[in-house]
Structures are given as structure tokens and as C-alpha cells.
Amino acid sequence: MNTIKELKSRNEIAEAFPVVKQLRTHLDERTYLDLVIDAQDNDNYKMFALYENNRITAIVGFKPMITLYYGRFVWVCDLVTDSENRSKGYGEKLLAYVHQWAKDNHYECVALSSGLQRKDAHRFYENKMNYDKISYVFKHPLK
Structure with missing residues (x-):
């Protein structure tokens, strides 16, 4: 049986680092913790873990936003399933959870x-989650 739980405490967030590190390979644990806590405190970032047998198997991080392009929407910042547990439906369950969270909180899309x-x-x-490819994302470093 699996459960989905919001990660709020520093210890809970730290417990997720080994899985998140598989996606965000450039982060060390201290930077990761600082960024998540700062984003939670200042940018309404939410992090949820899917647990299978009391072990984190997948992580999603997202934040509710409002823009003129999307209106009221949820932006998924991070979604990763532990490499040993891929293709078992965990990412789909977490993303479906985000979709339901967005609906329950009156957001228009993800x-x-x-x-x-x-x-x-x-x-x-x-193919699996029925997302449309609608744009490219561009980035310009300021350093």
C-alpha cells in the first residue's frame, strides 16, 4: 500500500534528498535543503512524497501561481521516481494527486x-498523462 504525504519539516525534506538528487544532480544536500525551505517560506512551494512500505519512492514539488498566460495554475517544479521503482505507476499517482489538489483549490490547469x-x-x-506540448522554455543565466 502506498501513501502520499506533504513534506514540511527539515527532517522530512532531508529524507527526500536521495530521490530528488536523481533528478537535480547539481545540488548538494545543504543547498537543496536551503532552497526547499526558502521556497516553502517565500514562494508557496509544496513538496509531497509517495511512500511504498514506509519508503519514499517518488517526489513531486509544485507551486500555485497566477500569470496572464495560464491564469490560476499549478506549476510542477520537480517530479522524480526513485530509479529502482520507475515504470510502476508512482509518477502517474503523484501527478494525478497534483491534478486533484489543483482542482480542489480552484486552479485551472497544471x-x-x-x-x-x-x-x-x-x-x-x-501519452500517459495527456499533456500538450505548447511552448519552449528559455533561460538566460545572470552570472
Whole structure:
């Protein structure tokens, strides 16, 4: 049996690091903790874990937003399933959870971006979760 739980305490967030690190390989644990806590305190970021037999198997991080383009929507910032547990439906369960959370809180849609190299993830979003590919995301570093 699996359960989904919001991660709020520093210890809960730290427990998720080994799974998140599989997606965000550039982060060390201290930077990760600082960023998650700062985002929770200042940007309404929410992090949920899917537990299977009391072990974290997948993580989703998202934040509710409002823009002129999307209106009221939820932006999925992070979605990762532990490498040992992929293709077992955990990502689908977490993303469905986000969809329901968004509906329950009166948001109009859920959006995300995915790296160009992540072809398997794109198939998952488009074919399994019925997401539309609607734009490119551009980034300009300021350093």
C-alpha cells in the first residue's frame, strides 16, 4: 500500500534528498535543503512524497501561481521516481494527486517543463498523462 504525504519539516525534506538528487544532480544536500525551505517560506512551494512500505519512492514539488498566460495554475517544479521503482505507476499517482489538489483549490490547469533530453519523460507526459506540448522554455543565466 502506498501513501502520499506533504513534506514540511527539515527532517522530512532531508529524507527526500536521495530521490530528488536523481533528478537535480547539481545540488548538494545543504543547498537543496536551503532552497526547499526558502521556497516553502517565500514562494508557496509544496513538496509531497509517495511512500511504498514506509519508503519514499517518488517526489513531486509544485507551486500555485497566477500569470496572464495560464491564469490560476499549478506549476510542477520537480517530479522524480526513485530509479529502482520507475515504470510502476508512482509518477502517474503523484501527478494525478497534483491534478486533484489543483482542482480542489480552484486552479485551472497544471503545467511543467521538461529537459529536451528527457524523451522518456516526454512520452509519459504526452501519452500517459495527456499533456500538450505548447511552448519552449528559455533561460538566460545572470552570472
